[in-house]
Amino acid sequence: MEVSIACATALNMILSNLSATREKSVWEILSETKTVFLIVSGIREFSGGSMATEYFQEMASLLSTILQKWSASRFSVWNDTKLMEVLEAMHENPDVSIKVALLKLYSGIALCGNGAMKLLQNGEALLQMMVLCMGRSRPLSVQMEGFRLAQRLATNKQGCLKMLSLCCEPIVKAIIDGMTGWTLSSGKIANDQMSLLVEACRLALIIRWDGEHHDYFWKKGIDKVLLDLLLEKFRNGQSVHLLTLEEQMSEAQEALKADVLLVLRPYMWDILGWLAIYCREDFNPNIHSHELLIDMLIRCACLTFTDSVRKGWQICQSDLSETFRSESASRAVLMMIYSPCKYIASKARSMLSEILKPTGKEYLKHSLRVLNFTLTRDNFGIPDMLQTGINLVALTCCACLPWYRSYIVKSGGVKTLLAFIKWCLSNDVHIGRLSFAPHLHNIFSQRLCCWVCKEDWEGNDILLLYGLWGLAELLHYGSISKNVDIFSGQVEYTEAQFVRMLQEICSDNSALGLKWNAAYILSYFGFYGFPCKLGRRIGKALDENEFADTRIILAKGESMSVHGVVLAIRCPSLLPPEELSHDEKASDGSSGRCAVDKQYGKFKKDIRLSSHVDNQALSKLLKFVYLGYLHAGDEHVKKLNILAKHCSLQPLSTMLGRRRPKWGTLFPIYDLTPALALTGHHFSYGLLLDLCLRTFFIVLDQRVLSFYIFVH
Structure with missing residues (x-):
């Protein structure tokens, strides 16, 4: 045992200091010698009574180091049921070194998405132990590893919500405790306390996903926690409630100049932003907090924001860290x-307007100048991209402030945004927010495997998202009287090209935020809905009678031939509530009357609609059902909206009403696969079969197609 412990200690030190260039060759050695298997076997045989705790500590530490560096090692670990049982039995061990080694080992397993979900399947005991380790009464080393494990388990939304479903309130309480358990000494904070604060703030970013944990954060006073971190002076007895508005402004400006907790600022701004974007419409700040606290946070953010725009033209490499913080604000x-x-x-709009009053016009002029300058450059670095992003945000923020909105339009801001959007798409400019947010990176970011990790709503095109968002807001507030005015004087970039570009964004694999903003802008050009490639293929069948098995009859006798299977999936409200079976006869008397007769091996259905249904509105609604979107003038929108509501097509109704898409909302998917599970309906599936065969033969060669048929 002494030899094993010594070897594990030495090997762990070697692997911990291994350069990335040597990792491949070293992994080959570890594989050949079955090192992972031997370590796992040793831990499986461990029992507190027969082996020294030092043995478990060193073996677990070595295994966690291997798991962190080599993803190929992880499956054999998390898939070992006996090993997982041994680890669970160690939860109650009070030894600090055992706790640290155990938490590190779990963190190594959780680097694999499948491993993390395995831990969470029956994770009550694990999460209970983890939350206890995050508590204030625990040694700092144990607290740190507890926070890191929670961060690994919450790498994506699925893992985060699964973790929170098991112990939401205790985790939020642990985060709040971690963010408040610090003290200043001679204007400084101890290094160990700062490290714990950083880990607690990183875990607090679970707030980037919507859920019940938002309510718990408000209940635990997250606004006061953030304000204490921003304005250290208030921790010494001063209260924001006792200050006048002028004094609050002065205190905020002075506090923002302090450099005690600068490393935490990006986390604080991010947390504040996520709290706001997911906040309920009827949220009352006086229920769980005091409105003056939220007002002070908003004021601090607006001050930091306007200061970042003001300093924009003075940016240099030495200011880069400050600009990263400004981006978050x-x-x-x-x-x-x-x-x-x-x-x-x-509150945010009124405070920003007040702060911008003296020099707001100059800020906007500078922002437009920066964006126009960007369009003339072939390439630029992170500082330039970062400043471009901040200026796009400035335009988008000011787009909702009446005076500044009109100034943006008069100064050519709309055409600048159009040109910028085209520039991003033409030059394949793909920049994710991670490029602007180094605080979101950590040593494990590049070591993940089997996680479906996306940047959620904004994706990897943050500049394009800001550009679309700004243009959408200018359209929303009616700043542009006629769409054609946007393209006046342009030859190479016409309205038709712009519409096609937006439809392509909706149809490809763009992030949800890009799709929603593109669809929202399209509604101002008369296109309502959600264009997609499958819809365009299915849409061709609407004007063809081939495979059509259903006839919709209006009150005036006019009829339309459609495909019952498409209606059943895309708009079931148009079908009768009950379908007749093969041996039943037609029934009489209702507006949803369905007559069935057999012709040439197919069933034909007649669906009679109410006299209140407008022919043109129905025709355009069917376009949406087949294509995924429709084109209509303003004169048809009201009738279409009424029909869409009656047919329970809520996403279409949202677009027809031109309501802003909410952050995080899923983009409607054009999915016909449920048709394969339909039973009791007499539909012709020729249309779907034809589409499937065409798609397979286009995409797959004969061998792959044969294999696909064999497997299924």
Whole structure:
């Protein structure tokens, strides 16, 4: 045992200091010598009574190091049931070194998405132990590893919500405790306390996903926690409630100049932004907090934001860290201004307007200048991209402020945004927010495997998203009287080209935010819905009678031939509530009357609609059912909206009403696969079969197609 422990210690030190260039060759050695198997076997045989705890500690530590560096090692570990049982039995061991080694080992397993979900399948005991380790009464080393394990388990939305479903309130309480358990000494904070604060703030970013944990954060006073981290002076007895508005402004400006907790600022702004964008419309700040606390946070964010725009033309490499912090503050202001919460949105807009009053026009002029300059450059680095992003945010924020909105339009801001959107698409400019947010990176970010990790709503095109968002807001507020005015004087970039470009964004694999904003802008050009490639293929069948098995008859006797299977999946409200079986005769008397007769091996159905149904509105609605979108003038929108509501087509109704898409909302998917599970309906499936065969023969060669048929 002494030899094993010594070898494990030495090997762990070697692997921990291994350069990335040597990892491949070293892994080959570890594989040949079955090192992972031997370590797992040793841990499986461990029992607290027969082996020294040092043995488990060193073996678990070595195994966690291997798991962190080599993804190929993880399956054999998390898939070992006996090993998982041994680890679970160690939860109650009070030894600090055992706790640290155990938590590190779990963190290594959780680097694999499948491993993390395995841990969470029956994770009550694990999560209970993890939350206890995050508590204030535990040693700092144990707290740190507890927070890191929670971060690994919450790598994506699925893992995060699964974890929170098991112990939401205790995790939120542990985060709040971690963010408040610090003290200043001679104007400084101890290194160990700062490290714990960083880990707690990183875990607090679970707030980037919507859920019940938002309510718990408000209940635990997250607004006061953030304000204490921003304004250290208030921790020494001063209260924001006792200050006048002028004093609050002065205190905020002074506090923002302090450099004690600068490393935490990006986390604080991000947390504030996520809280705002997911806040309920009727949120009352006086229920769980005091409105003055939220007001002070909003004021601090607006001050930081306007200061970042003012300093934009002076940016240099030495200022890069400050600009990274400014980006988070700018983003927080954007999310507050467009928050669903009426209180937060109105406060953010009024405060930003007040702060911008002296020099707002100059800020906007500079922002437009930066964007126009960007369009003339072939390439630019992170500082330029970062500043471009901040200026796009500035335009989007000001798009909802009446005076500044009109100034943007008069200064050619609309055409600038159009040109910028085209520039992003033409030059394949793909920049994710991670490029602007180094605080979101950690040593494990590049070591993940089997996680479906996306940047959620904004994806990897954050500049394009900001550009579309800004243009959408200018259209929303009616700043542009006629769409054609946008393209006047342009030859190479016409309205038709712009519409096709937006439809392509909706049809490809773009992030949800891009799709929603593109669809929202399309509604101002008369296109309502959600274009997609499959819809375009299915849409060709609407004007063809081939495979049509259903006839919709209007009150005036006019009829339309459609495909019952498409209606059943895309708009079942148009079908009768009950389908007749093969041996039943037609029934009489209702507006949803269905007559069935057999012709040439097919069933034909007649569906009679109410006299209140408008022919043109129905025709356009069927376009949406088949294509996924429709084209209509303003004169048809009202009737279409009524029909869409009656047919329970809520996403279409949202577009027809031109309501802003809410952050995080899923984009409607054109999916016909449920048709394969339909039973009791007499539909012709020729249309779907024809589409499937065409698609397979286009995409797959004969050998792959044969294999596919064999497997299924």
